Amino acid sequence: MKNIVIGSGPAGRLASMQLGKLGEEVTLIEKNHIAGTCLNEGCMVICALTDITKFIDTNKRFNNHGFLKSQIEISYEKIVEKITKTQETLRKIEQMENESVGNKVIFGEASIDGNEIKVNNESFEYDNLLIATGARPFIPDIKGSEYGLTNKDILKLDDVPEKLNIIGGGIIACEIANIYSTLGSEVNVLARSEFLKEINQTTKEYVLKNVIPEVNVCENTNVKEVFENKVITENDDELEGIAFFATGRTPNSEIAEGFVELNDDKSIKVNEMMQTSADNVYAAGDVTGGYKLTPVARMEGITAARNMANYANKVSYHCIPQTLSLNMEVGFVENEKSECSEDDKATIKIPGIAGPGAFWNILTGDTGYTEVEFDKKNNKINKINSVSPSAPSDIAYLSYLMREDYDLDDYEDFLEVHPTTDANFRVIKYMWL
Template sequence: MKNIVIGSGPAGRLGSLELGKLGEDVTLIEKNHIAGTCLNEGCMVVCALTDITKYIDLTNRLNNHGFIKSQLDISYEKIVAKIVETQEKLRHLNQLENESVGNTVIYGEAIIDEGNVSVNGESFEYDNLMIATGARPFIPDIKGSEYGLTNKDILKLDDIPEKLNIIGGGIIACEIANIYSTLGSEVNVIARSSFLKEISETTKKYVLENIIPDVNVLENTNVSEVFKDKVLTDNGEELEGQAFFATGRTPNSEIAEGIVELNSDKTIKVNEMMKTNVENIYAAGDVTGGYQLTPVARMEGITAARNMAGYPNKVSYNCIPQTLSLNMEVSFVENEKSQCSEDDKQTIGIPGIAGPHAFWNILTGDTGYTEVEFDKKNNKINRINSISPSSTSDVAYLSYLMRMDYDLDDYGDFLEIHPSTDSNYKIIKNLWL
């Protein structure tokens, strides 16, 4: 069976790798760089810069304690150069990984026709096709929007902006605000509705007061015009600084128009097997909408690949853990399928938990905050919002318990590794059981 995968982001790369492991004939086509937005323009760039800001935050903290005296000299140009150098290494490894299972990797812009795909003037027939072309930043229809930056421009900046106006109120807006505020920019976040609607109000309050206290957040505010060095809000306020759009993503689905059915928002319509309305065409990742997260894209790509190879399986989106990559991580998960009544809900909030990387935060009392909603009748977790240096691993572990529908008593024999999983111990064994 000849399989073609268009797009090498998390969905396409992992999908093609899975197909190769299953012994299938695979051609992976990539327009730009292998590994897609995640490595080249998105979360890996954010994580790399956040590693720097965490170091700055820790250095400032230890300086304030008085037993270390150091002065930081930050070169944004050198940071960018090293990020690019690392990206090049990872691209090479990602290509070798795909080729190691017998896959062919081709670079060029693909065009889908009836029963074949053409790239660089050459035509390839397929038995199965996976479209994993991802998404790009959405730019709202605002006068002067051409002056605004997006995540695609982070590695193109010559230096740290003196002032930055981030338009958008979601996770990306918060992460960019944290990075440039820590690096020394004067940052405004302009949200047309509420800021960080994805997390609870108590968690949001902690983020604003303790993690990004220097960021000025304007809620329920629209930008009416963007200029090269300022933005104008709908109430007439002028905010000096470069504009940065963090206003969501739009699918790269143009390649599929007229080939498969699209949703009203131009995402590719798929079922739970990642199959389109055309029998042998599948789609996965950001181009299908939904959760635009690397682990979800990987899951979708592998699901599509297995179905293409004749191993039927379905994707499930329940209890998807998410995080804000900040100087202290904020992670959260919710069981959307919970049937818990209001009377059976019990919410417990606790201060940050001593765990990995938390020791030197204790002196200043900013070790984080965790809020857990339990289903006390069925002895299960409904929802978690956790702020701690270890929240990403904590919530990932606990989301698995939720997704597998485990009773909390099943966690009773869990033996933690001190201090790395102390948070799990406190949340489940000490707090509830």
Template sequence: MENIVIGSGPAGRLGSMQLGKLGKEVTLIEKNHIAGTCLNEGCMVICALTDITKFIDSNNKFNNYGFIKSQIEISYEKIVEKIVETQKMLRELNQMENESVGNTIIYGEASIDGQTVNVNGESFEYENLLIATGARPFIPDIKGSEYGLTNKDILKIDKIPEKLNVIGGGIIACEIANIYSTLGSEVNVLARSTFLKEIGENAKSYILKKIIPNVNIIENTNVSEAFKDKVLTDDGKELEGVPFFATGRTPNSEIAQDIVELNSDRTIKVDEMMKTSVENIYAAGDVTGGYQLTPVARMEGITAARNMAGYANKVSYNCIPQTLSLNMEASFVKNEKSECPDDDKATIGIPGIAGPGSFWNILVGETGYTEVEFDSKNNKINRIDSISPSSTSDVAYLSYLMRMDYDLDDYGDFLEVHPSTDSNYKIIKNMWL
């Protein structure tokens, strides 16, 4: 066998497709469902639920404005049913897409024995191996942790919890809090340190006040014990509500632990070509740590595949755009390689403007917020926090500008699609150039 890929999440699926397109022989092995965590337990599930909460949020606004009178009756059971139905359709499409480039897909749990991969009682030798086994929710070592839900359980619960304690302070914790508070749960978020430290203080303040105002945020707090319907904090407080762990991810690296070198956090150690410590074994996606994002996993999988096929390729992580899927998206990007001194930094903050999905928010002053930090000497962007219905596309465009190290004058000929990318026009063309 020329190439074996273990794991069909974004890294493994795109890596195997890239190899197939390059005319290579590929066997893709998947333990559970094709498309991995993203489709089956992660971001696609979050996006599906957030589509519903956006509708609820808009309906509430329109009722308050008085031009629509409606009541919403929510069936969580039906929501789950339709998400599962959609997932099955997408799995079929993903499988057809992979097989269309000549790849073979095997479902079963793989193990590695030297230059051989074993699955379903069969053994396959390989010339190159790509390990893309992903990660799973990290469960803190506290008493009663078995009572806690994770993202893997979202489609297993049968009703909306009356009260929910989200344990964690990052993006996933915020997204879960937004979903269930909109669906009617009383939600606490318990962050071990600072909540949403990935974004700037002004953007965070907007999210807390305008997007998740009914969520109770408790910072610098540890949970010492979990129960089925409450948690106990390290300072003795008892908070009613089902525990939900959003405390990070741990790599599924056990398959490779005696074969390739691991980092101290048990992620698989790779170089910029996604090569492990073994010459013909590569790894990509969440199992390697770093940015645990679907686009990054895709990029890593494709990079690994090209190198496996003999086309030298390196991965770069500068200016990675990220987003929070909320009732109004909050997206952000930072140029980690910027060497701009503080004296040359210039920051502007502007309220959101009327664009797609924003018009009716003007009446209540909830059109979003954007903050941009510039390198005024070199005429470049250092950082962006953007909260608006179009922030995901806006920040994706602008992150490319940052990643390519373009001068802002090069952006002067950008022609926006009204109203979708008007934010780019206002931020870059009107306020800076």
């Protein structure tokens, strides 16, 4: 069967590869660069910059310990150059991966015309269609918003801004604040409501005090107007510096308007098999709304591909692990299906798990913070918020135990590698029993 995939971000790229491996005929259409927002404008750029800020932070710590004496000179221009070069390399690899399973990759802007897809003045028929066109930064209706930057502009900056006003209060706002504060910017975060609503209050307080202490966070603050080098709040406070919008994402669903049913937020409506309201038309990734996370987009793309190839598959959003990429990582996950009563809940609060990267933090007590909520009746984990150098791997692994409905005794014989996640299960189990 002829399968067309529009969009080569995590959802579209993984779906295309899955279809190719299943022996299906695939045409992958990409408007700009292969690998989508994640590699070119989003999380990979954030991770690359955070690798540098972690190094700066570690260098400072080692200098304070007295066994290393060094100064760091930052060249933002060179950072951008090397990130761009790495992106070019990865694009080639990811295109080769798709072509290696027999897929055809076309670059151009696609449009849908019934059972045909038009791109570059050519028309292609399909038996199955996957729309994986992603999302873009949401820009609120604020006067002067055209002066504001978004994640799309990070690699267009000539240098580290002297002053930066980040409009938004979620994960992206926090990650951007961490990066530019560490690189030397004076950073304000202007959150319309609460800052970092995604994590619990104690973890948030730890992040503010210990991870981004030099960032000025203003909650319940609306911006009235943006200028080229300042913003004005609704209280008429003038804050000098460039504006950066981290106010969420909006789906690139225009291609599907009038063709498939959309949700109220303009995302494409899909069922648990990633099927849209149109026959043989699927959608996956950020364009469907929901979790805007690369691993989730991959999962959705693979689910769609299997169904397109007539291998029935359903997606599950149970116990999704999430992180904040900061100088000290933050990870969190919640079992949203837990029916644990308040009487059966037990909580422990401990320093961050002493896994990889934690040794030299012990002298200053900066090992992090971990809070775990249990279902003590069923001996299971309900919720985790963790700040530690190894939080992403810790939370990914523990979320699997939660997702598979293991209790804490089921993992007793698992032998791990030290120092990775080996402390997690033992510490968490024996701290509360």
